Amino acid sequence: MNLSVTHSQSSFQSLIRNFTEITKLRLSVSVVFSSVAGYLLGADSIDFFVLFLLCLGGYCMVGASNVYNQIIERDLDKLMDRTKNRPLPAGQMSVQSAFILAIVLTIAGIGLLYSINPITAMFGAVSIFMYVSLYTPLKTKTPLSVFVGAFPGAIPFMLGWVAASGEFGIEPGTLFMIQFFWQFPHFWAIGWFLFDDYKKGGFFMLPNGKRDKGTATQVVLYTLWTVFASLIPAFGITGKLYLTTVSGVIIGILGIGLLYYAIRLYKEKTSKAAKQLMLASVSYITLLQIIFVADKFLR
Known part of the structure; x- marks a missing residue:
């Protein structure tokens, strides 16, 4: 009896582990966080049931995209160190099971978002379509895949506002x-x-395919545009979305910090500098969203 219980617990833990890995739990939660921030910014009054639907629907939406992505790239994932232990390449989940999960998550995600309002569901569906049908296949063909992938990647923050x-x-x-x-x-x-790991799978992720001055220059330019875009609400020209001067200054300081790491990558051109920029970018977008929300509720 004890052996049976232990086996059941082990199977359940394995099922949960496979689910969190194939839906990319951390990434999906960060996307849901962006949606929640957008909702709080757009809502006149907070409806916690709608917020719950947004979180659940958003997770299903992102999770479905990640499952489709891993089904398509399962053979390439076997070639890369960072992905070879994912459920599909490691043989811990069948393609059929993954596909059924993806379909269920797609239907549930769009259904939950539709129950909020149709336009939210539409953007959710567009996000899944662009990520799976355009971004995923382009990753092995052209560096422009990052440009295409930036569209579904940018939807969650505004999706929250649309939901509200x-x-x-x-x-x-x-x-x-x-x-x-x-x-x-x-x-x-x-x-x-x-770079080296992506190369094993045949992915083209850098703008000119090389870790050189040209790529580093584009990193700096897009960092500048990110900071400029982040400050636009401080000028009072974006309707109900605006920042106080204090928050604008704080966002500006964060932007200088992000730009510092981008310029550091330009100067050093090392993997260490790139990793530091990645961590700085995650901190930047997270803190920016927190500041935007705090600014609205504290002013």
Whole structure:
């Protein structure tokens, strides 16, 4: 009896582990965090049930995209050190099981988002389509994949606002623009320090395919655009989305910090500098969203 219970517990733990890995738990939670920030910015009053639907629907949406992605790339994932132990390449989950999970998550995600409002569901569906049908296959063909992937990657922040307001306007458009530009220094930094591993799988992640001055220059330029876009709400030209002067200054200081790491990569051109920029970019977007929300509720 004890052996049976132990086996059941082990099977359940394995099931949970496979689910969290194939849906990329940490990435999905960070995306949900962005959606929640967008919702809090766009809501006149907080409806916690809608917020719950957004979190659950958002996780399903991102999780589905990640499962489809890993089904398509399962043979390439076997070639790379960072991905070879994922459930599909490691043989811990069958392709059929993964595909069923992806379908269930897609239907659940779009259904949950539709129950908030149709436009939220539409953006969710567009995000899944672009990530799976455009970004994923382009990764092995052209560095432009990062540009294409930046569109679905930038949707979550503005998706929250759309969920709260039921419409798309300059406010969610600005949130989209901030996260759109942010994608480039973030993913190019990852592409830089994982260059050799990506090369094994045949992925083209850097703008000119090389860890050189040209790539580093583009990293700096897109970092600047990220910072400029982040400061636009401080000028009072983005409707209901605006920042006080104090918050604008804080965002500006964060931007200088991000730019410091981008310039450091330009000067040093090392994997260490790229990894530091990646960590700085994650801190930047997280703190930016917290500051935007805090600014709204504290002013």
